Amino acid sequence: MPEVIAPEKPQPLTALTEDETLFRDNIRQFAEEKVRPLSKEMDEKGVFDKELIHEFFQLGLMGIEVPEQYGGGAGTFFEAILAVEELSRVDASAGVIVDVQNTLVNNALLRWGTDEQKKRYLPRMAAECVGAYALSEAGSGSDAFALATKAELKGNDYVLNGRKLWITNGKEAGLFVLLATLDPAAGYKGITAFLVEKDFPGFTVGKKEDKVGIRASSTCELILEDCRVPKNNVLGEAGKGYKIAIETLNEGRIGIGAQMIGVARGAWECAIKYAQERKQFSKPISEFQAIQFQLAQMATEIEAARLMVYNAARMKDAGINFVKEAAMTKLYASQVAERVTSLALEIYGGYGFTKDYPVEKYWRDSKIGKIYEGTSNMQLQTIAKLVIK
């Protein structure tokens, strides 16, 4: 793969095409009008609004890169990133639902699905079926390939037994890209990816987690008890699932970066508005240089993280190796989100510490960025491997 592209006229990283601008503006408007009014209640109840997911499908947000022949938007990865950022600016749970669908599940189907699997599943993914990506287990998180869910070939079916934990979209999903092992003793070489439908016999969704942040996004346990999965639902090659898991997550990490810059921007916008309204010592607190410097520092960090997210997404669309940039993007954007949302909360003073104002939610929602799709230590491990020769 080429390492450098030389466009005729290099453009700023934040330059968008006309189509991208229109796409982003539509989502921004949708997020403001449809998502924002529901965000607080969904967070309190810990349940995502079903009708809103239906609207995601209608707007084309659940099949952004799916080719037209399968009913998708035939868009770019960069557009998927814009969608995640804009939704997360208003509600990080909305952002992650769209993120998992596009950057993990559709992406895996598009890259590794057979023509027959694509025909069978992609039209559904673009129209009505929520997807989930099931790698983690109680005993295997960072050490993902130590997973214990076992798959055994019996006739024309694989029979799966085990439990998955922490699966985003678990409650809503109709299709799961699920990783199991054919032979635990073979280590990563036994790992195989399966396309598991929620109605397959022996498959059930277990407990839903009660979380600190992204509370409306469902995070569930999956239980496989002699779950029968047809042989032709193996995604890619048997025993090569580790490659699917690693490479899908590389793209996913740019999506989490986008979620984090959306969260940071949302909190920053609240903070600046509040700072201009709140008076102490007879003037708006935004007139104190200390507050101005905090807001300026936050804006600078968001800008830096955003450039990293956009660059990594453009690299992916250009077919350039982006593994290091994806890891750096997720690492940095999640650090920025945590810092910015925390400062935003402080700018609200005591009010920021209550549920009456929106910043505490941004702060809670930021925390997950350092944990899922590989913790910050795991990103550092990848980056270190690539930069220290």
Ligand SMILES: Cc1cc2nc3c(=O)[nH]c(=O)nc-3n(C[C@H](O)[C@H](O)[C@H](O)COP(=O)(O)OP(=O)(O)OC[C@H]3O[C@@H](n4cnc5c(N)ncnc54)[C@H](O)[C@@H]3O)c2cc1C
């Ligand atoms: C809300 C939420 C949604 C999620 N969604 C999904 C999903 O959709 N699909 C899915 O498959 N998984 C999902 N996960 C799981 C997530 O990817 C894991 O939680 C994450 O990879 C960390 O694994 P762990 O929780 O087992 O932590 P551990 O791996 O036990 O890590 C604990 C701590 O040890 C550190 N650590 C571990 N190993 C090392 C090492 N070698 N060097 C340095 N430090 C190390 C970690 O950085 C961390 O700080 C989700 C998790 C959450 C909380």
